[in-house]
Amino acid sequence: MKMTDDEIRADAAQRLTDERNNASKVTETTPQGITAEVERFAATLSETTPLLVPVIDDACGRYGWCSDGVRLKVEADGGEAVYGWTIWEWASALLTAEFHCVWRAPDGILFDITPKPRFEKQIVFVADPTRPADFDFDLRPRNSRMNIYGPKAHAARLERLKASLTPSKQAYERRRAEKSGLSLEAWLEEKTAADPVAEAVDALIKACDAFEAHYDALGVSGHVAIDRKFEELHLTRIAAQKRFAALVRTIPGQAI
Structure with missing residues (x-):
């Protein structure tokens, strides 16, 4: 059943509070810049150039409900929705692309109005011009990932x-x-030996992809009816995350 705007606002506020209360456990954040690796990854997502888009505080922003927040913003101040990908980075080892929606102001400038758990002031965004402004966000593609370590x-x-x-x-x-x-x-x-960190990144990508594919196969959004495979894949993903988090600390310069 479709949620009302008031229900979305309440759900978004609770999600954001929960995430910020656990901010120390958030492992991914905005890359420090448009690196060569970010450009290569972006090229697998869209033909457009990745951009640094500012995150602004806005009353219409809805954490976890980006497209609904942008819809409200367009209704209030004009402009249009722009769909594409936010790229996150984990410890110089893993890039993740999450489908996202930002606001194009009437003057053409892009802004991300969705609040962030770690108060990021900008995101790396890759617009997807194949998705029109009236795109149904429930049909968004799954996350994509790249091992950069x-x-x-x-x-x-x-x-x-x-x-x-x-x-x-x-x-x-x-x-x-x-x-x-x-x-x-x-x-x-x-003759070169396998690297345990690189193998852990690959294992994490595989575990996340499998979990998300099964989640989507359930045909629901929000709360899901957990079956045995869902639980098994969830536990596998958590184990892969823990292993990678432990091994990535061995990368010089990392302190997570």
Whole structure:
């Protein structure tokens, strides 16, 4: 049953309060800038360029109900809804794209009026021009994710291995690679050990994707009727999050 605007306002306020009371447990936030990794990820989502969009306090903003808040804003002040993706980052290791709605003011400037649990002042937003202003937000696509730690860690391990080889040893490995029809880099890649953090990121992505796919398959929104598979996937996702959170602390410069 469709909720009224008053019910949405009350639900949004309670959700925001709950999230802010647990702000120390929030692991994802806005990337510090439009990095090369953010650009690569954005290119998988839309043909538009990612932008830094300011978050503003607005009485129409509804946490967890972005499209409804923007609808109210358009009714009050004009402009239009713009749909696309917010990109979040977790510890320089994982990017997550969440489908979102922002407000385009009558002068054409984009603003995010949806309040944030960690009081972020801006978001990374990638507009999706294939979604019209009257898009049904209930039909939004699921979250998308990218492992940004794994490729960097792998490249660093490969460089360390190459640097450790003497010229004669490197020539020897190159000859062995050529006999196998491989480049030296591809040959050495087979010798690099797996990175536990990178594997944990991949496992988390897989667990989140599986959980969200099953959630959507239930055909409901809001409160769901929990079945055994839902519970199993939820527990798997929580375990993957905990493992990653523990391992990501080993990344130099991380303090989460």
